[in-house]
Structure formats: structure tokens, C-alpha cells
Amino acid sequence: MIGWVIVAGLALLGVGGAVALLSHAREAVAAWLRRHSLGKVDLLGALLRLDKVAGTVRGKVFVNTRSTGLVLVDERTYRLDQIDDPELRQQVEARGFSERDVLHLVT
Numbered sequence: 627m628i629g630w631v632i633v634a635g636l637a638l639l640g641v642g643g644a645v646a647l648l649s650h651a652r653e654a655v656a657a658w659l660r661r662h663s664l665g666k667v668d669l670l671g672a673l674l675r676l677d678k679v680a681g682t683v684r685g686k687v688f689v690n691t692r693s694t695g696l697v698l699v700d701e702r703t704y705r706l707d708q709i710d711d712p713e714l715r716q717q718v719e720a721r722g723f724s725e726r727d728v729l730h731l732v733t
Contacts, residue, residue, distance in 0.1 A: 647685065647710055648674070652731040654687045654700035659732075664691060672729040676704075676714060678722045683709060687728070 651674045659665060671690040676683050687700040709715040717724035 647704070647714065648728060648731060650702065651687045651728045655689055655728070655732045658689060658699040666733050668692070669729060669732060671727065672732055674726045674728050676718050676724045678718050683718055
């Protein structure tokens with residue numbers, strides 16, 4: 627029982643395992659909106675872009691609003707094995723990049 631608790635705790639911290647990539651994107655958009663005193667209704671779009679770069683994967687989250695246009699709101703580096711979404715991982719491996727509309731996660 628204690629072993630499962632430790633494993634679950636490490637998974638939540640992202641230690642050595644997959645990360646909740648789409649959750650990171652949602653949290654980044656929400657935090658950016660709060661910092662700029664904007665609400666979900668101000669969003670025209672939100673995009674997660676993954677690019678394979680020198681053995682790692684660079685994740686970028688963009689938002690689009692009427693007042694700001696397209697803005698980079700978060701950028702992180704991941705290992706390929708940390709990408710928890712099989713479809714995103716497959717696209718990055720095959721094409722070297724992947725894009726996903728994440729607006730529905732925020733609204």
C-alpha cells in the first residue's frame with residue numbers, strides 16, 4: 627500500500643515519468659489570462675505546439691485574443707518519453723512536430 631502511494635506521488639511530481647502535457651497547457655493559458663485580467667470569453671484560440679529539437683521536445687503554448695493577437699504564454703522542454711498523449715508523441719516522432727488546439731480545455 628505504501629509503495630503505491632510513493633509511486634503515485636512521484637507520478638504527480640513528474641519524476642521520471644509522463645507529464646500531463648495538456649494539463650500544463652490549460653494551466654498556462656489560465657495563468658496568462660489571470661495575469662492580464664482577461665477571461666475565457668476573451669480567447670479566440672489556444673494552441674499547443676511541440677517541436678523535436680536536438681533529442682528533446684520543446685512545448686510552446688500560444689493564445690490568441692482580440693486585444694493581444696497571437697502570444698507565446700509558456701515554453702517548456704520535455705523528453706519524448708514524458709509526453710503522455712500517444713497521438714501527440716506519434717506525431718512528434720513521425721513529423722518532428724505536432725500542433726493541438728487546446729481552446730476546448732480552457733472554455
